[in-house]
Amino acid sequence: MAKTILRRILIMLPQLILVSLLIFMLAQLMPGDPFYGNLNPNSDPATIERMRHAAGLDLPWYEQYIRWVEHIFQGDFGTSYTVNRGWSVTRVIGSRIWPTLSMGVIAVILTYLLAISQALLAARHENKWIDRALVVWNTLTSAVPSFVFYFVMMVLFVYLLPLFPSSGTGIEDGQSFIVNFFNNLRYAFLPALTIALFSTNSIFQYLRSNLLDQQAQDYVRTARAKGVSMKLVFRKHILRNAFLPIASGIGYSITGVLGGAIFAETIFGYPGIGALFVQALTGRDYTIITALMLLQGTLSLLGGLLSDIISAWVDPRIRVK
Amino acid sequence: MQTKKKHFGSKFWPSFWRELSNDGLGLTALILLISLFLLIFFGQFFVPSNIGSMSDIMNSNLPPMTNGHILGTTDSGADFILTLIASAKNSLIIGFGVATLVTLISIVFGMVIGYFGGWADWISMRLIDFWLVMPLVMILAIIFSTAKGLSIWNLILILAALSWPANVRLVRTLTLSEVNRDYVQAAKISGTPWYKILFSGILPNISSTIISDYALTLAGSIGIESGLTFLGFGLKAGTSSLGSMLTVLNGSASTIYVRWWLWVPVTLILIILTFGFVVLGQIVRRSVDQRQSLD
Numbered sequence: 001m002a003k004t005i006l007r008r009i010l011i012m013l014p015q016l017i018l019v020s021l022l023i024f025m026l027a028q029l030m031p032g033d034p035f036y037g038n039l040n041p042n043s044d045p046a047t048i049e050r051m052r053h054a055a056g057l058d059l060p061w062y063e064q065y066i067r068w069v070e071h072i073f074q075g076d077f078g079t080s081y082t083v084n085r086g087w088s089v090t091r092v093i094g095s096r097i098w099p100t101l102s103m104g105v106i107a108v109i110l111t112y113l114l115a116i117s118q119a120l121l122a123a124r125h126e127n128k129w130i131d132r133a134l135v136v137w138n139t140l141t142s143a144v145p146s147f148v149f150y151f152v153m154m155v156l157f158v159y160l161l162p163l164f165p166s167s168g169t170g171i172e173d174g175q176s177f178i179v180n181f182f183n184n185l186r187y188a189f190l191p192a193l194t195i196a197l198f199s200t201n202s203i204f205q206y207l208r209s210n211l212l213d214q215q216a217q218d219y220v221r222t223a224r225a226k227g228v229s230m231k232l233v234f235r236k237h238i239l240r241n242a243f244l245p246i247a248s249g250i251g252y253s254i255t256g257v258l259g260g261a262i263f264a265e266t267i268f269g270y271p272g273i274g275a276l277f278v279q280a281l282t283g284r285d286y287t288i289i290t291a292l293m294l295l296q297g298t299l300s301l302l303g304g305l306l307s308d309i310i311s312a313w314v315d316p317r318i319r320v321k
Numbered sequence: 322m323q324t325k326k327k328h329f330g331s332k333f334w335p336s337f338w339r340e341l342s343n344d345g346l347g348l349t350a351l352i353l354l355i356s357l358f359l360l361i362f363f364g365q366f367f368v369p370s371n372i373g374s375m376s377d378i379m380n381s382n383l384p385p386m387t388n389g390h391i392l393g394t395t396d397s398g399a400d401f402i403l404t405l406i407a408s409a410k411n412s413l414i415i416g417f418g419v420a421t422l423v424t425l426i427s428i429v430f431g432m433v434i435g436y437f438g439g440w441a442d443w444i445s446m447r448l449i450d451f452w453l454v455m456p457l458v459m460i461l462a463i464i465f466s467t468a469k470g471l472s473i474w475n476l477i478l479i480l481a482a483l484s485w486p487a488n489v490r491l492v493r494t495l496t497l498s499e500v501n502r503d504y505v506q507a508a509k510i511s512g513t514p515w516y517k518i519l520f521s522g523i524l525p526n527i528s529s530t531i532i533s534d535y536a537l538t539l540a541g542s543i544g545i546e547s548g549l550t551f552l553g554f555g556l557k558a559g560t561s562s563l564g565s566m567l568t569v570l571n572g573s574a575s576t577i578y579v580r581w582w583l584w585v586p587v588t589l590i591l592i593i594l595t596f597g598f599v600v601l602g603q604i605v606r607r608s609v610d611q612r613q614s615l616d
Contacts, residue, residue, distance in 0.1 A: 015451055026460065030467050136346060140592075143537070143599040145544030147551065148588040151570070151577050159578040166574050252454070259458045263548060269574050277459065278552055281466050293459060300454040 004312045012301055019297035020072075024065050027290045077291040082283035083276065089291045093273070099169040100265070100272030102181075103188040103195075104257035110196030111253065115203035116246075122204075123211035124234075134204070142201035147263040153194040154267060164190040167269025191264040199260065203246060210242040244314050251307030255300040337608040350600040353593045357409065364406035372399050372407050372561065385582050392586055396569055401586070408561045409590050411473055412543050415562070416594070418477035419484070419542035424535050426485045431492025432519045436500055446493070449486040457483065461545065462554045470557025480542055491534055495527040529610035536602025540595035547591060563591050 052058055059067070071077070077089035084092045118138070122131040141149070158166045170183035214220070215238060223233045261274030269275075273292065280288040341347050383394040385401075392401035434442040464479060465471060471479070499505060500523070508518045543563070549555040550564030551571060566587050570577050577584065607613045 018451060019455070022455070022460075026463050029464065139599060139603075140596050143540045143544075143595040144592050145548050145595065147548055148567075148584070148591055151584050151588065154574065155578050155581065158574070255454060255456075259456050262458060262462075262552070266552065266571065267574075267577075277462075281462055282553060289463060293456070293463070296456045296459060300456065304454050 001312065005309055008305055008308050008312075012305055015301050016298070019301065020069060020294070021065070023290055023293045023297060024061075024068060026293065027286060028061065030284070030286050030289075072294070077294075078287035080285055080288055082285040083280050083288055089287050092276070092288060093291060093295070096271065096273050096276045099171060099184065099188065099270060100258070100261055100274060102184055103192045103264075103270065103272060104254070104261065106185075106188055106192035107195040107257060107260070108250070108253050110193055111199055112203065112250075114196055115200035116207060118200060119204050119207035119211060122208050123215070126212060135208075138201040138204045141198040146195075146198040146260075147267060149198050150194055150264060150267045153190065153197075157190055169270060169272070187270065191261075191268040191270050194268075195257075195260045195264050199256070203249060206249075207242060207246055210245060211238060214238045214241050245311070247314050248307045248311035251303040251305070251310060253303075254306070255303040258296050258299070333608060336611060337605065340604050340608045344604060347600050347604045350593075350597040351604075354597040354601065357590070357593055357597075361406055361410050361413070364403070365410055368403045368407045369399075372404060384580075393582060395566070401582075404561055404566060405586060405590060408563045408566055408587075409594065411556070411560060411562045412547065412564075412591075412594065414473055415477055415480070415546050416539040416543040416598070418474075419480045420535050420539035422477065422481035423485045423488050423538050423542075424531065426481070427488035427492045427534075428524065428531065430485075431489040432496045432523060434489075435493035435496030436515065436519055436523070442493075446490075449490050452486045453490070458545065458549070462549055462552065465549055465554040471555065472557060473560060476546065476556060480545065484538075484542070484545075488534060488538060492527070492531065495530055496523055499523045499526055529606040529613065532609060533599075533602040533606040536598045536605075539602075540599050543591070543595055563587050563594075 057064070075090065080087045080089055080092050084095075118134050122134045125131050154166075157163050165187055168187055170185075170187040171180045172183075175183070219237060220233055223237065224230065258273060258277075261272060262277055263274070264270065265272050265274040266278055273295075276288065277292050279285075280292070341351065385393045392405070395401055395404050430445075434445050461480070461483060464483075465476075468475070496519075505518060505522060508522055513522070546555060547562060547564030547567070550562050551567045553568060553571065555564060556562050567584055570584055
């Protein structure tokens with residue numbers, strides 16, 4: 001097991017370098033330079049040149065890249081230019097990360113709960129109307145871009161049936177952690193539920209076909225022939241075998257949270273990391289965009305790592321000998 | 322005695338109609354898609370060429386059923402239905418463009434690396450696996466925003482260039498499951514050249530999944546485009562798409578409730594386009610591969 005994990009971590013190193021190069025390339029693509037917002041028509045060209053030199057912008061790209069990586073290792077991501085002018089990027093992201101984290105955790109839990117219960121229901125009633133309906137529903141939610149459903153949820157649960165507040169995170173600076181936590185739950189629940197409701201498809205389809213496959217296996221017939229009730233076979237054998245591959249998906253679903261958060265946070269007016277990304281991109285706040293991409297890229301790789309470790313842990317056949 | 326002439330594909334339509342008659346949802350999807358196509362095809366003749374750059378302030382943002390505008394007007398004063406037709410057309414072009422390009426790339430690249438294997442396959446798969454965990458929506462948003470508004474064709478090229486890895490991976494997996502079959506081995510031994518084995522041997526056998534994947538890619542690219550354009554990073558101003566019609570709702574929650582007519586028709590068209598094509602793709606898949614037929 002230790003060997004498997006070690007090997008997997010070693011694979012991650014070149015991937016991390018690749019991610020940083022990719023993000024550096026994207027940053028180079030963006031027009032203008034970091035001083036873009038600080039200049040006015042009266043700025044002295046010599047001063048601009050001095051500032052560019054101090055920031056190392058006149059160096060060749062590979063030296064700029066190395067400087068950038070050095071700064072990151074020192075925890076220096078630069079300062080924000082437009083979103084929170086003058087704040088360090090770590091401070092801006094730090095102030096926005098908790099809402100997204102709480103929403104993301106609720107969303108992942110709800111996605112799994114909804115998807116698993118739908119799949120169990122569908123597999124127990126194969127080819128009945130409920131199975132067909134659930135398959136159609138999941139095809140629908142995976143085909144249609146989910147942000148249009150967010151409008152529907154917004155109208156339903158904020159305006160027609162005012163159960164949830166319309167915008168904000170419920171987190172205030174002076175409040176204690178407990179108060180903030182419970183206030184935030186009210187604000188985070190609707191976006192999280194909405195994300196979960198429309199992203200069950202991949203887990204649902206995977207688990208449903210897994211369950212159907214397992215039901216047709218010989219060991220089920222043997223157990224039934226011995227007189228074991230279907231309920232018990234389902235719970236003790238089929239479920240356990242079908243769940244194994246699902247467990248490993250958790251790592252990847254963490255990856256998807258930020259991507260989904262971009263739309264949910266924008267539409268529900270929930271100022272977290274996803275909304276920050278849109279805000280920074282609209283305001284051309286490049287230091288924030290770069291830091292967010294780096295965060296998301298690293299999280300994605302860690303998610304993949306986690307998934308592989310979980311699948312090696314639950315299924316010994318995958319481990320390296 | 323006369324023998325009936327048989328050729329490849331002759332059994333597609335009968336099985337297509339049979340699948341369709343067994344599937345009420347599929348029939349509904351097909352009818353809605355055909356009506357939408359007719360609406361777009363004939364409606365585009367009524368769309369003024371300057372619909373994207375209109376600025377008729379006197380008539381802007383009219384609610385439905387005023388001044389002869391059945392669904393009202395957009396914020397630039399253009400008729401909502403005509404804008405919807407122009408947008409649906411653009412979204413369709415984007416969907417078909419991206420799906421066609423991506424499918425072509427995935428067929429050629431995926432089958433070749435799956436068939437030959439070796440180090441090229443190994444490296445490609447490591448890179449593809451790496452790319453698949455990257456946040457595509459964020460990367461696309463950055464690239465689109467640096468371009469400050471794209472033309473439809475540039476958008477198609479960028480979207481296709483960045484979204485093919487998932488499809489290549491699928492085609493490669495499908496090819497791998499075929500290469501060790503007896504018919505491929507027999508063809509190899511009898512000296513059939515590799516491109517013939519790939520394109521006339523393996524391709525027809527994996528085509529059913531590729532077809533439904535085409536439909537999924539089509540729906541997915543319409544979704545990504547409309548999503549990013551909705552956020553404000555996408556097509557250039559003046560080129561309307563289903564996403565740009567929703568941009569007015571961005572950042573104002575109450576508009577979603579108060580002026581619901583701005584998003585309900587757009588959403589319905591989006592659902593017909595994306596869901597309709599995915600359902601249709603599944604029906605075509607089942608008609609091509611009768612083993613997957615519903616009964």
